[in-house]
Amino acid sequence: MKTETTLDVSEYTDLPIGRNHLDGPKNGADYRDNHVIPALDEYSTVKIDFTKTLGTTPSFLEELFGGLIRSGYIDTSNLLNRVHVIYKYESVKNNIKKYIIEAGDHLEKNRKK
Amino acid sequence: MKKRKASDLNRERISRRRAAYCLTRPPYKYNPYSTPSVLGRHTITLPNTLSVFSSNTREKLYILLRQLREIPLTSKLTLDFSNLSKIKISAVLVLFAHLEILLENNRNSRLIWKKPADPTIDAKLSELGLWALLGEKYRPVEGAIRICSVSSAQNQIDEKQPLRDAINYAKNAISSYEMPDSPEDTDNASFAAISESFTNVWQHAYAEDLQKSHPTLINPSKIQKWWIAQTHIDGQLFMAVYDVGVGIPFSTRRRPWYKFLHSDILHTLKGMNSDSRDIQTALAYGTSRYKQQGRGNGLPTMKRFVEINPNGELCIISGKGVYKYKSKDNREEFSNLESSYPGTLIQWNIALTEDHGNADED
Numbered sequence: 325m326k327t328e329t330t331l332d333v334s335e336y337t338d339l340p341i342g343r344n345h346l347d348g349p350k351n352g353a354d355y356r357d358n359h360v361i362p363a364l365d366e367y368s369t370v371k372i373d374f375t376k377t378l379g380t381t382p383s384f385l386e387e388l389f390g391g392l393i394r395s396g397y398i399d400t401s402n403l404l405n406r407v408h409v410i411y412k413y414e415s416v417k418n419n420i421k422k423y424i425i426e427a428g429d430h431l432e433k434n435r436k437k
Numbered sequence: 438m439k440k441r442k443a444s445d446l447n448r449e450r451i452s453r454r455r456a457a458y459c460l461t462r463p464p465y466k467y468n469p470y471s472t473p474s475v476l477g478r479h480t481i482t483l484p485n486t487l488s489v490f491s492s493n494t495r496e497k498l499y500i501l502l503r504q505l506r507e508i509p510l511t512s513k514l515t516l517d518f519s520n521l522s523k524i525k526i527s528a529v530l531v532l533f534a535h536l537e538i539l540l541e542n543n544r545n546s547r548l549i550w551k552k553p554a555d556p557t558i559d560a561k562l563s564e565l566g567l568w569a570l571l572g573e574k575y576r577p578v579e580g581a582i583r584i585c586s587v588s589s590a591q592n593q594i595d596e597k598q599p600l601r602d603a604i605n606y607a608k609n610a611i612s613s614y615e616m617p618d619s620p621e622d623t624d625n626a627s628f629a630a631i632s633e634s635f636t637n638v639w640q641h642a643y644a645e646d647l648q649k650s651h652p653t654l655i656n657p658s659k660i661q662k663w664w665i666a667q668t669h670i671d672g673q674l675f676m677a678v679y680d681v682g683v684g685i686p687f688s689t690r691r692r693p694w695y696k697f698l699h700s701d702i703l704h705t706l707k708g709m710n711s712d713s714r715d716i717q718t719a720l721a722y723g724t725s726r727y728k729q730q731g732r733g734n735g736l737p738t739m740k741r742f743v744e745i746n747p748n749g750e751l752c753i754i755s756g757k758g759v760y761k762y763k764s765k766d767n768r769e770e771f772s773n774l775e776s777s778y779p780g781t782l783i784q785w786n787i788a789l790t791e792d793h794g795n796a797d798e799d
Contacts (some may be wrong), residue, residue, distance in 0.1 A: 337595075339604075341637065342639075343632075346640050347592070347636040348639070349594070349595050378608070378628055379624070380603070380628070381628070381636070382633070382734035382738050383735070414624060416625060
């Protein structure tokens with residue numbers, strides 16, 4: 325496995341909005357499945373850079389990061405260790421962490437059931 | 438016996454035909470929204486105020502939309518704006534959307550319009566692109582943006598330039614002032630609020646399995662668009678988005694969690710009509726125990742843009758319900774409408790300096 329790569333989200337879209345195909349062809353689920361997961365398969369650390377985008381939205385970020393956990397591809401601690409977000413606003417990074425932890429907790433609760 | 442003449446036979450035939458027509462004629466129904474036509478041309482006179490913020494002006498706007506709906510598709514139409522002396526962008530946006538739909542349904546309409554006597558109103562409507570919609574050439578004005586729309590078809594092929602323009606306009610307006618709170622939050626919150634309103638439309642308002650007819654629109658199921666209007670006046674940013682989808686109450690009622698959450702919060706919904714109660718239920722979903730993991734971010738994100746502003750206001754109108762939120766005193770208000778508005782209208786008023794926030798958008 326290679327060590328590190330950086331994904332520039334603006335190369336995918338400058339408008340990272342939407343959860344799934346209903347919101348258009350560029351969405352959180354598509355970016356997760358076709359860009360982030362392949363990068364995680366190949367690299368031990370993946371940096372996701374939102375700097376050149378026009379902004380971020382909860383639905384895109386939740387589907388991207390929460391969706392990685394929900395799909396069972398990766399667990400919470402691994403995701404927090406291996407994926408690093410580059411963005412100017414600390415509040416957005418905190419929200420991403422929240423989405424990851426919430427999705428992990430939810431999955432754990434469902435497993436116990 | 439008197440001999441029957443040819444004219445008697447004619448008279449008899451005409452009278453028989455009249456009697457038969459009288460028996461088969463549908464009963465007359467008075468339509469308060471139909472406008473008289475002269476030589477096939479209908480004239481609709483706009484009220485002196487276009488606004489959705491008082492019951493009187495809302496009712497006048499509703500009558501105007503119904504009058505537009507009742508114009509036969511093949512008729513000629515004159516829109517008389519001459520009395521118009523006061524406008525709010527949210528009401529202009531609703532009118533713009535209805536006119537765009539009318540023109541798309543009837544591309545051959547011979548439309549004439551009389552401009553407002555007040556030159557400032559004329560200039561503002563020109564700036565918002567209303568005259569361009571009716572057929573004039575658009576003259577861009579520095580610091581202004583015309584009303585723009587994105588259709589479902591455009592969204593599906595990722596043609597989102599109008600959305601990009603709207604986001605950039607809001608960002609520029611915000612960055613041109615020193616915001617009283619953290620500017621970074623406001624900058625990203627404006628992006629998130631506009632974008633979430635945009636994606637909510639495709640997820641909920643125009644969901645494939647939903648259809649709803651509206652009394653002000655012909656074939657609303659064929660029209661799947663999202664409109665946005667913005668203006669930036671004296672330290673305030675006014676933003677309004679609109680769709681003609683099924684509306685928040687209708688969309689909320691079909692959710693599996695609806696009846697549980699609705700009965701949980703029923704004690705807080707006294708005095709509201711059914712649509713206002715459903716808007717409140719939709720707003721409560723994001724923080725409720727019924728929230729599906731990862732979902733319910735749309736309305737809270739739209740509200741956050743106002744919450745982080747010291748003097749912001751949010752207004753949501755859908756169906757017969759109106760929801761208002763003011764960040765200054767953290768106050769929520771619901772009111773009931775007599776007539777049902779098609780789709781959903783959301784307006785944000787954001788103060789860009791500490792001195793502003795209560796100014797009107799006139």
